[in-house]
Amino acid sequence: xxEMTIKDVAKKCGVGVSTVSRAINNHPDINPETKKMxxxxxxxxxxxxxxxxxxxxxxxxxxxxxxxxxxxxxFFSAVIQVIEAEVxxxxxxxVMQHVEAYENELEVALELIKEKRLRGIIFxxxxxxxxxxxxxxxxxxxxFSTIGTVQGDERIRTYSNxxxxxxxxxxxxxxxxxxxxxxxxxxVVEGTAAESVGQLRLEGxxxxxxxxxxxxDENLILEVRDKIDPYSMENGYKTMREFLAxxxxxxxxxxxxxxxxxxxxxxxxxxGLRIPEDVSVAGYDGIPIGKFYTPQLTTICQPVEAMAKxxxxxxxxxxxxxxxxxxxxxxxxxxxxxxxxxxx
Amino acid sequence: xxEMTIKDVAKKCGVGVSTVSRAINNHPDINPETKKMxxxxxxxxxxxxxxxxxxxxxxxxxxxxxxxxxxxxxFFSAVIQVIEAEVxxxxxxxVMQHVEAYENELEVALELIKEKRLRGIIFxxxxxxxxxxxxxxxxxxxxFSTIGTVQGDERIRTYSNxxxxxxxxxxxxxxxxxxxxxxxxxxVVEGTAAESVGQLRLEGxxxxxxxxxxxxDENLILEVRDKIDPYSMENGYKTMREFLAxxxxxxxxxxxxxxxxxxxxxxxxxxGLRIPEDVSVAGYDGIPIGKFYTPQLTTICQPVEAMAKxxxxxxxxxxxxxxxxxxxxxxxxxxxxxxxxxxx
DNA sequence: TTGTACGCGTTATCAT
DNA sequence: ATGATAACGCGTACAA
Numbered sequence: 001x002x003e004m005t006i007k008d009v010a011k012k013c014g015v016g017v018s019t020v021s022r023a024i025n026n027h028p029d030i031n032p033e034t035k036k037m038x039x040x041x042x043x044x045x046x047x048x049x050x051x052x053x054x055x056x057x058x059x060x061x062x063x064x065x066x067x068x069x070x071x072x073x074x075f076f077s078a079v080i081q082v083i084e085a086e087v088x089x090x091x092x093x094x095v096m097q098h099v100e101a102y103e104n105e106l107e108v109a110l111e112l113i114k115e116k117r118l119r120g121i122i123f124x125x126x127x128x129x130x131x132x133x134x135x136x137x138x139x140x141x142x143x144f145s146t147i148g149t150v151q152g153d154e155r156i157r158t159y160s161n162x163x164x165x166x167x168x169x170x171x172x173x174x175x176x177x178x179x180x181x182x183x184x185x186x187x188v189v190e191g192t193a194a195e196s197v198g199q200l201r202l203e204g205x206x207x208x209x210x211x212x213x214x215x216x217d218e219n220l221i222l223e224v225r226d227k228i229d230p231y232s233m234e235n236g237y238k239t240m241r242e243f244l245a246x247x248x249x250x251x252x253x254x255x256x257x258x259x260x261x262x263x264x265x266x267x268x269x270x271x272g273l274r275i276p277e278d279v280s281v282a283g284y285d286g287i288p289i290g291k292f293y294t295p296q297l298t299t300i301c302q303p304v305e306a307m308a309k310x311x312x313x314x315x316x317x318x319x320x321x322x323x324x325x326x327x328x329x330x331x332x333x334x335x336x337x338x339x340x341x342x343x344x
Numbered sequence: 345x346x347e348m349t350i351k352d353v354a355k356k357c358g359v360g361v362s363t364v365s366r367a368i369n370n371h372p373d374i375n376p377e378t379k380k381m382x383x384x385x386x387x388x389x390x391x392x393x394x395x396x397x398x399x400x401x402x403x404x405x406x407x408x409x410x411x412x413x414x415x416x417x418x419f420f421s422a423v424i425q426v427i428e429a430e431v432x433x434x435x436x437x438x439v440m441q442h443v444e445a446y447e448n449e450l451e452v453a454l455e456l457i458k459e460k461r462l463r464g465i466i467f468x469x470x471x472x473x474x475x476x477x478x479x480x481x482x483x484x485x486x487x488f489s490t491i492g493t494v495q496g497d498e499r500i501r502t503y504s505n506x507x508x509x510x511x512x513x514x515x516x517x518x519x520x521x522x523x524x525x526x527x528x529x530x531x532v533v534e535g536t537a538a539e540s541v542g543q544l545r546l547e548g549x550x551x552x553x554x555x556x557x558x559x560x561d562e563n564l565i566l567e568v569r570d571k572i573d574p575y576s577m578e579n580g581y582k583t584m585r586e587f588l589a590x591x592x593x594x595x596x597x598x599x600x601x602x603x604x605x606x607x608x609x610x611x612x613x614x615x616g617l618r619i620p621e622d623v624s625v626a627g628y629d630g631i632p633i634g635k636f637y638t639p640q641l642t643t644i645c646q647p648v649e650a651m652a653k654x655x656x657x658x659x660x661x662x663x664x665x666x667x668x669x670x671x672x673x674x675x676x677x678x679x680x681x682x683x684x685x686x687x688x
Numbered sequence: 689t690t691g692t693a694c695g696c697g698t699t700a701t702c703a704t
Numbered sequence: 705a706t707g708a709t710a711a712c713g714c715g716t717a718c719a720a
Contacts, residue, residue, distance in 0.1 A: 017691080018691060052400045052713080058715075114393065693717095696714090
C-alpha cells in the first residue's frame, strides 16, 4: 500500500509506463479508451504522481512564488488575497512561503527556485535594502511589492519594485496634523529593523517637522515593544499606556500602522481621553478596521488592489519578455475621517 | 551560469560527487579540510542543491504541512503563529499552503505528501466532514485543528481532532443573552457551506431557544453575503444595515465571529443605536480586536494557544509512535465585556 | 498507438 | 576518507 509508483499502475493496467504518463498529462497521442481505462485504475488505486520526480524532469511549469516576511502585519493579508486571485486569473500556479524574521528572504528564494523551477518571485515585507551580490544570484525575475526601493541602487535594472513613497506619504499625514494646528505630535513607530518601512515613515515625520522649523522632541518618538508583534493592536496599546504614564504633553498621535492606531485609541479611551476632542489619532495603511472602528481612523490609504495587481502583471510580463523591470511608485491617499481634528 | 549541479561543484573541487554530498549533509566520514574547501567553493559559486532531487532520495525529512482553507478568517492568523513557533521548537520543518475554497483540501494534501515526503498534516479550516474513502488514502497522521468532528464517524481512530464544541459554546452565549432578558436575538451567520462551523453555531442558537420554549423567528437569522469574505467586518456591516432596513424588532445580535461583530457594531452606531444600551452585541472567537474595540466585545474565547500547541504535540507524538490519535474538545470561555447588557 | 530505455540531480551503498 | 555507481519516480525520445 505504501508508495505506489507509475510502474505499479502500468502493471495493473497491463500497459507501459509511458502510456500511463500520457494519460496523466493529457497527451494527444493516446487511444481514448486506453486513457479512460488507465484513469479509472488510477482513481481506484488512489495513485498520486510524485511531484519531486516530476519537477526533476519538467521545465515548463508556470509557477511563481510569494515570499512573505512578517506574517505579523495584517496589511499583507489583503495584498496576498489580490495577488492570489490575479495569479490564478493568468493561469499561473503559485506557492506561498512565510519567511521567519531571522531568515534571509533571498536565500529562501534561492532554494525555492531550485526546488520548484520557479519562473518568478514576489517579495512581501522584509527590508528594502539587499546585498547586490545576493540579488545577482536570483536568475529569475522578481519584484518587491509594497517595499520602497533604496535610492541610488545601480542594479536597479535587475528587478522591479512596486510601492508607495513611504517617506513622502508619511510626511503628508504629519503636514495635515500640523495644518490642523497640532505642534506636539507623538509618533508610534517600529524601530527594530534598521531598514524597515517604519524608518522611512519616521523620516517623513522628521521632514515635515523640520520643514516648519519645529525641533523634533525625541520623547515624542515612541518605539514599539520588540518582544511582541510590532504591528499589533496590543503593541500600540502598551506603547501608548507607557507614554501616558510619562505625562508628556501632546495633542496628536501618528501610528505608522492602523493596527497600532487601534491599540492607541483604546489606551486613550481608557485614560478618559476623547478622540478627537482631546487627542487626534492618525494611522497608516488604510485597512478595513479603520473604516469600522469608532471613531473611524484618519489614515494614509495605500492602493492595495492596484499595487497587488500591478505586481502580478508586471512580473508575468517580465517573465514572458513583454516588459522590462520597472520601479513604480503608487500615490497613497490621505483619508480624513473621525479620529482627527483641531487641538483644543 | 544557469543550472549548476553537484557534478559541476565536484569537478571544480577536483573531488567526487559523494564527497560534495557528504560536505553538504554534515556527514561524519569526511576530512574537515576537504569539507571546508568544498563548502568554500559552493559558497563562491552560489550553488544550491535541487530539492526535488533530494526529496526523491531522502526518507528522513522531518517535515509536516499546514493546510489552511479560507485565508479570509483572521482567527487563523493567531493559530498559525503558535503552530509555527511550536513546530520550530520541536525541530521539525513546516510548509504552509493555502487551499482555495473550491479545492478539496484532502486532494491537495495527497499531492503534498507525495511531493514533500511529509510526516504529518494539520488541517485548518474547511468542512468538518470528509469522505471516509478519501480520509483512508492519507497514509500519514493528520489532525484537524479548530474544526469540530462529525459525530458517529467510526473511522475516528485514523486521525485526530482538536476543537471547541461549537454547538455547545454557541448555546452558552445565547443562554447568557437570554438570562440577561433578551428574547429577540438576531444571529449573523455564515451559511454557504453546509458543513461549516457556522452551521454548528447556528444549531447552538436553536438549542438555546428551544430549550426555553421560544420559537425561532427565521427573520432573525441573518445570512451573511456570500459574494464577499464571510468573516469580514464589511460583511457584518452590510448584513446588519440590510437587517435594520427591514425594521424587524430585536434587542441583541450574536455574530458568529468577532470580525463580523465589529461590522455589526459600526452599522448600529451609524444608525444612532447605542451599545449595549439600545442593542447588545456578542461575538465569537476571542481575537484581539474584541479587547481593543470600543465597546469591548463580549465573546466566546477559544483557547487558541493551548489548542494550537496541543495540535502540534499530538501530531508529533502520533508520528513518533508515542501516542494514539485523539479527539479533544477544549472548553471555550464566555467573556463578558462592554458590548452586552440588559435589554431596555 | 504503444512500449523500451535513458536521463533529470541527488543520496546511499559499496568498494577502494 | 574518498570515489564510482545504483537507485529514487517520472517524462520523453525513439523504436516498434
